[in-house]
Amino acid sequence: MTASTDHAVPTADLFKDAFRAHPAGIAVITAQGPEGPVGLTASSVSSVSAEPPVLAFSVSTASQSAAVLVQAGTLVVHLLGADQLGLAQLFSTRGADRFGPATDWRTLPTGEPLLADAPWALRCRILHRLPVGGSMILAADVLGIEQAADDGGSAPLVYHNRSYHRLGDQSLLD
Numbered sequence: 001m002t003a004s005t006d007h008a009v010p011t012a013d014l015f016k017d018a019f020r021a022h023p024a025g026i027a028v029i030t031a032q033g034p035e036g037p038v039g040l041t042a043s044s045v046s047s048v049s050a051e052p053p054v055l056a057f058s059v060s061t062a063s064q065s066a067a068v069l070v071q072a073g074t075l076v077v078h079l080l081g082a083d084q085l086g087l088a089q090l091f092s093t094r095g096a097d098r099f100g101p102a103t104d105w106r107t108l109p110t111g112e113p114l115l116a117d118a119p120w121a122l123r124c125r126i127l128h129r130l131p132v133g134g135s136m137i138l139a140a141d142v143l144g145i146e147q148a149a150d151d152g153g154s155a156p157l158v159y160h161n162r163s164y165h166r167l168g169d170q171s172l173l174d
Contacts, residue, residue, distance in 0.1 A: 020160070020161045020162060021160075021161065022160075023158045023159065023160035023165070024043035024044070024158060024159050024160075025043065025045065025079065025080075025156055025157070025158055025159075026041060026042075026043055026079075026080045026088050026157045026158065026159055026164065027041070027042050027043075027045040027057070027077050027078055027079050027080060028040070028041055028042070028078045028080060028084075028087055028088065028091045028115060028118065029042050029045075029057065029059075029069060029075055029076070029077050029078070030075060030076045030078065030105075030112060030113040030114070030115065031068060031069050031072035031074070031075040031076070031112060031113070032072070032107070032111045032112055032113060033068035033071075033072070034068075035068075036099070037098075037099045037105075037107075037113040038064075038065040038068040038069065038098075039065060039091050039098050039099070039113065039115075040059065040063060040065045040066060040069070040091055040092070041087075041088050041089075041091040041092035042057050042058075042059065043159045044057045044058045044059075045057040045077055045079070048139060052141060052142075053122075053141070053142035053145075054127065054139060054140065054141055054142065055077060055122065055124065055139075055140055055142060056137060056138065056139045056140070057077070057137075057138055057140075058132070058135045058136065058137045058138070059135060059136055059138070060134060060135055061131070061134055061135060061136055062134060066136070069138070070129060070136050070138065072126065073125060073126060074110065074111075074112055074123065074124060074125050074126070074143070075112060075123075075124055075126070075140070076108070076112045076113065076114055076115075076121050076122065076123050076124070077121070077122045077124055077140070078114075078115045078118035078120070078121050078122075079118065079119060079120040079121075079122070080118055080119070080156075080157045081118075081119045081154030081155060081156060081157055082154060082155040082156065082157045082164075082166035082167075083117075083154050083155075084117055084118060084119075084157060085157060085164055087103075087115060087117060087118070088157060088164060089164075090102075090103065099113065103115070104116040104117055108123065110123065114146070116148075117148070118148065119147065119148045119154055120145065120146070120147055120148070121145070121146040122142045122144070122145050123142070123143045123144040123145075123146075124140035124141060124142050124143060125140060125141045125143055126138055126139070126140050127139045127140060127141050155167050155168065155169075
């Protein structure tokens with residue numbers, strides 16, 4: 001970052017532009033609602049604490065699926081790899097049949113929907129709900145973690161500048 005005495009006024013458009021330039025991992029978050037399973041794609045999931053394991057994410061309060069997630073006591077955060085691009089797109093499409101025959105999923109004994117293709121699935125209990133602007137920030141205690149048997153260290157799926165990307169093994173430190 002270069003030093004400057006000029007500071008732009010933080011507008012919504014400028015804020016969005018800044019975060020379009022900042023890549024984020026992709027997750028699908030699912031829960032069981034009164035009308036059946038719900039889920040959505042999120043790029044806001046982050047680790048908060050390792051001991052105890054806690055994560056946080058935000059959802060738009062305008063989304064019907066998010067409204068169910070916010071009210072759920074428990075949910076599952078599925079961390080996606082690049083091989084799950086189709087899941088990310090499906091769960092981000094308004095009106096899509098997210099839990100239809102094309103989706104490999106099952107209900108956990110505890111009632112939450114689990115996506116079989118996700119490399120990592122973290123079953124969580126919501127600890128805190130914080131309304132901020134048009135969003136709700138949720139902090140969740142991780143109750144259990146499942147790793148796909150065939151994960152094999154798949155490349156992560158990230159969202160950057162309004163599109164999905166696969167990260168490769170090349171490091172700038174190599």
